Amino acid sequence: MAYEKKPVLAIMRPSVYKEESVKLAMSMGFDVMAVPMIELVGVQDSAFNPFFEHITKKESDYVIFTSANGLDFTLQKIPYVMRDMFIEALNRTNVIAIGPTTKRSLEEKGIKVMGMPGVYSSEGLIKYLCKDVKGKNIDMARSVFGTTVLTEGLTRCGANVLETKVYSLYRPDGKEQKDLIRSALEGKITAFAFTSSMMVHNFFEVAKELEAEDSIVQVLNGSIVAAIGLPTAETLRSYNVNVSVIPEEYTFERILRNIMDILTAGS
Helix, strand or coil: CCCCCCCEEEECCCHHHHHHHHHHHHHCCCEEEECCCCEEEECCCCCHHHHHHHHHCCCCCEEEECCHHHHHHHHHCCCHHHHHHHHHHHCCCEEEECCHHHHHHHHHCCCCCCECCCCCCHHHHHHHHHHHCCCCEEEEEEECCCCCHHHHHHHHCCCEEEEEEEEEEECCCCHHHHHHHHHHHCCCCCEEEECCHHHHHHHHHHHHHCCCHHHHHHHHHCCEEEECCHHHHHHHHHCCCCCCECCCCCCHHHHHHHHHHHHHHCC
16 A cells, blocks of 8 residues: 555654654654653652662662663652762662663663663563572562563572562543544554553553544554554454564664554555
8 A cells, every 4th residue: 555645653652752752753754643642650669778778789789670761760769969879889780771772771871781681571581681690689670560570580580589660650641642542533543653551551441431442443453553562462452453563673663664664565
């Protein structure tokens, strides 16, 4: 199918990523509808102080960050005058990034990254670290909604795992979210980029409020639907949505390139 106009991409990432996501998509030849279907908020649990102390007292062997958000919300909780000290302490341990975006964010803040798995997922991290972590102390800062797969897997590998939850996710509820669904129902969107399971659930909750659940499934199945990884793809399939794109590299840029490859091949 040839597109006389630029393909329209629905970007539903949190507001903090809006500017860079839109810029990247437009540079690739997309028109964009950017409406967050998920937002972020900082939290602090009882594990944060032990997490901080493990690192600063050199009791941590590995520190894992599973997102740039995890790093950002961690640093926000540390008094500004102590952040350089904390970064120096991180650089005395083995810092692991789940993928290239997180790695880049760490390095931009002066944090040395010891390694990164070949597959950017919890399962990839477990496979990457398992043989080296028996008896080691692993600290990680994650989302409230992070799956237990990573902590349980590393524990089975013999590691002592401390996890602190530094941010949470919530569903934004406003006119623009409903307008995005209406635009989709009107056939104005060519491709949809889903980057988390919660984003999928929130998308369908808005559709349900508009009494358009069945209709939106039909729209999605007549469009290009991309999922950043297998868990997100499985969530979409649970809503009877066919997934067109699951990139091998779990990055937003790779999702966009794969979508554009499909569009180019069909033109």
